[in-house]
Amino acid sequence: MVQIPKTPAPGAPAPRSVPTSADVARLAGVSRATVSYVLNNTSAVRISEPTRRRVHEAAKELGYVPHAAARSLRAGHSRLVLMPAPTIPVGRLYGQFINELQWALSRLDYTVVQHGSVGLHGDEAARAWAELRPVAVLVPGAGLGPKGVAVLKRSGARAVVTLGPETVDGAHALLMDHEVVGHRAGRHLYERGRRRIGVVVPEETGLEAFSQPRLAGVRAALRGTDATVTDLPLAYTEEAGARLAARWRELGLDAVFAYNDEYAMLLTRALLDQGIGVPGETAVIGADDLMLGRLLRPRLSTVRLELPSGRDLAELVDRAVRNPAAAPETHKVLEATVVHRESS
Amino acid sequence: MVQIPKTPAPGAPAPRSVPTSADVARLAGVSRATVSYVLNNTSAVRISEPTRRRVHEAAKELGYVPHAAARSLRAGHSRLVLMPAPTIPVGRLYGQFINELQWALSRLDYTVVQHGSVGLHGDEAARAWAELRPVAVLVPGAGLGPKGVAVLKRSGARAVVTLGPETVDGAHALLMDHEVVGHRAGRHLYERGRRRIGVVVPEETGLEAFSQPRLAGVRAALRGTDATVTDLPLAYTEEAGARLAARWRELGLDAVFAYNDEYAMLLTRALLDQGIGVPGETAVIGADDLMLGRLLRPRLSTVRLELPSGRDLAELVDRAVRNPAAAPETHKVLEATVVHRESS
Numbered sequence: 255m256v257q258i259p260k261t262p263a264p265g266a267p268a269p270r271s272v273p274t275s276a277d278v279a280r281l282a283g284v285s286r287a288t289v290s291y292v293l294n295n296t297s298a299v300r301i302s303e304p305t306r307r308r309v310h311e312a313a314k315e316l317g318y319v320p321h322a323a324a325r326s327l328r329a330g331h332s333r334l335v336l337m338p339a340p341t342i343p344v345g346r347l348y349g350q351f352i353n354e355l356q357w358a359l360s361r362l363d364y365t366v367v368q369h370g371s372v373g374l375h376g377d378e379a380a381r382a383w384a385e386l387r388p389v390a391v392l393v394p395g396a397g398l399g400p401k402g403v404a405v406l407k408r409s410g411a412r413a414v415v416t417l418g419p420e421t422v423d424g425a426h427a428l429l430m431d432h433e434v435v436g437h438r439a440g441r442h443l444y445e446r447g448r449r450r451i452g453v454v455v456p457e458e459t460g461l462e463a464f465s466q467p468r469l470a471g472v473r474a475a476l477r478g479t480d481a482t483v484t485d486l487p488l489a490y491t492e493e494a495g496a497r498l499a500a501r502w503r504e505l506g507l508d509a510v511f512a513y514n515d516e517y518a519m520l521l522t523r524a525l526l527d528q529g530i531g532v533p534g535e536t537a538v539i540g541a542d543d544l545m546l547g548r549l550l551r552p553r554l555s556t557v558r559l560e561l562p563s564g565r566d567l568a569e570l571v572d573r574a575v576r577n578p579a580a581a582p583e584t585h586k587v588l589e590a591t592v593v594h595r596e597s598s
Numbered sequence: 599m600v601q602i603p604k605t606p607a608p609g610a611p612a613p614r615s616v617p618t619s620a621d622v623a624r625l626a627g628v629s630r631a632t633v634s635y636v637l638n639n640t641s642a643v644r645i646s647e648p649t650r651r652r653v654h655e656a657a658k659e660l661g662y663v664p665h666a667a668a669r670s671l672r673a674g675h676s677r678l679v680l681m682p683a684p685t686i687p688v689g690r691l692y693g694q695f696i697n698e699l700q701w702a703l704s705r706l707d708y709t710v711v712q713h714g715s716v717g718l719h720g721d722e723a724a725r726a727w728a729e730l731r732p733v734a735v736l737v738p739g740a741g742l743g744p745k746g747v748a749v750l751k752r753s754g755a756r757a758v759v760t761l762g763p764e765t766v767d768g769a770h771a772l773l774m775d776h777e778v779v780g781h782r783a784g785r786h787l788y789e790r791g792r793r794r795i796g797v798v799v800p801e802e803t804g805l806e807a808f809s810q811p812r813l814a815g816v817r818a819a820l821r822g823t824d825a826t827v828t829d830l831p832l833a834y835t836e837e838a839g840a841r842l843a844a845r846w847r848e849l850g851l852d853a854v855f856a857y858n859d860e861y862a863m864l865l866t867r868a869l870l871d872q873g874i875g876v877p878g879e880t881a882v883i884g885a886d887d888l889m890l891g892r893l894l895r896p897r898l899s900t901v902r903l904e905l906p907s908g909r910d911l912a913e914l915v916d917r918a919v920r921n922p923a924a925a926p927e928t929h930k931v932l933e934a935t936v937v938h939r940e941s942s
């Protein structure tokens with residue numbers, strides 16, 4: 255039970271006490287155990303419909319809300335699934351995935367919370383998450399190591415699932431390797447006859463986990479061919495776009511994979527303003543298949559990403575929680591396809 | 599302490615037990631109370647530096663992580679600040695605000711979690727949040743009513759802060775009324791000599807809380823003038839944009855506030871494709887001051903929003919937690935200014 259502290263601020267009225275399951279039991283005329291069975295929907299114990307109704311009515315009248323932490327202390331584990339909250343803006347696609355995942359997990363009676371871990375990294379973040387004693391932890395991106403996984407498991411997490419480029423010892427892995435995105439883009443530009451290929455690498459912090467594998471993917475796609483790959487650091491400002499476009503002809507590039515559609519729009523504008531023809535002189539391809547890219551003239555070519563289904567991931571979590579000793583599963587889940595429009 | 603249940607899955611190895619503060623006390627050769635004082639940084643009790651070090655080393659060796667829920671059960675309240683996780687994609691501006699807020703709260707020793715409340719609304723959501731026994735709850739948008747606030751307070755929340763268009767009984771309010779955004783846009787278009795003004799109302803679910811006050815703001819700005827206001831429902835697809843542009847001349851509008859920059863880019867493209875001059879025949883203004891709007895030709899006029907500082911909000915939360923009996927504070931925090939470019 256959470257008690258409001260006994261020393262209220264000066265001048266504060268005496269706080270009302272928080273209703274407990276004992277209060278509910280008293281009002282309903284049943285035992286505390288019965289209250290617990292009814293409100294936690296325990297199927298192992300048969301309780302008559304009238305008793306069930308009496309408990310629910312008493313809980314409603316008193317405004318009683320079960321306490322997740324106390325319940326998990328009793329049960330030995332929580333139903334809390336923890337994810338770090340994203341620290342960079344998430345697009346529509348990823349947002350939909352997260353919504354679907356949360357919805358599917360809540361249908362399985364889990365509570366999903368996103369932990370605001372700004373400024374915490376790797377195993378340090380894992381310790382902060384462990385304090386909430388989640389039953390499962392989902393970690394997008396890189397950064398969590400085997401030590402962090404061990405801290406979480408020692409603190410009672412029955413499943414740790416990473417969504418990133420690599421597997422981590424002790425954790426289930428949904429492999430989301432962004433190399434495939436760069437690979438598709440590089441291959442496409444090569445097939446369109448381009449040989450001197452630039453790759454935009456955003457200077458914004460937090461994007462390295464995506465930009466580096468995308469760059470590596472372009473390199474991998476063109477290895478052993480006669481094409482060259484040039485990385486192009488770029489900030490997300492008009493001025494930076496203009497500066498890059500101003501030295502474009504020096505660079506001698508005939509194509510660019512611009513990291514994503516937003517950077518592609520920025521760079522296309524700057525190239526057109528410099529009188530550089532797209533796709534005539536330089537082919538441009540982005541990624542993410544944003545609606546806005548279709549509005550560009552020339553219409554923007556892009557790499558469309560396909561994320562795993564939130565429902566499948568929810569089922570993996572539930573399976574892992576039920577059988578924490580099972581060997582970690584690994585699934586490749588990121589797919590990518592080129593959407594060829596006019597800019598490449 | 600969280601215990602791994604005693605009946606592991608068939609074939610599972612015997613689970614290692616979770617280290618407790620008693621284990622730390624034993625290894626360090628001190629009392630459990632001393633462990634608690636040291637690890638919770640209690641300033642009320644003086645503990646020698648060597649003892650402090652011994653406790654930290656023992657905790658590290660055992661991989662002991664304090665249990666937030668157990669600690670809050672002892673302390674009588676948690677340090678958990680809860681927010682509902684956003685269910686629509688958040689832009690860069692709002693994302694930065696949330697990051698800054700989380701950072702500032704963690705500096706004040708709070709843990710911020712975003713609760714995945716997909717599918718839960720109003721007071722029903724409040725009950726789900728209450729189960730985690732947060733010490734403070736921050737609720738963006740509308741939907742939480744006085745009943746929900748009461749449920750949260752009865753469950754031990756010392757502060758409930760809404761960030762929305764209206765105050766709610768019992769809660770502190772940061773008034774973020776999007777009417778001001780529409781008001782600025784409507785006034786601007788009127789001052790540019792426009793009189794037949796359309797307002798885009800997105801058909802996407804989840805945006806009503808923003809689109810309706812923006813529409814009302816345009817109406818308020820033009821009340822008592824000779825201008826007319828026409829609401830224009832619009833889906834976020836190329837086809838919907840083209841359909842609206844095809845009947846543009848029937849509508850007889852000479853200006854449009856397009857809800858935000860993304861819808862403004864969609865509609866501008868469709869209008870230009872129909873041969874309708876922007877701004878000659880129709881002035882267009884968006885909102886959010888996206889970088890991409892500057893890349894349009896004509897460059898997109900926009901309404902720039904200014905959110906409160908995350909640090910100020912963190913301080914309000916801390917003040918409210920320390921003095922839960924203080925009268926609710928109300929602050930107007932949303933500012934908006936027109937950035938006039940070429941499209942209006």
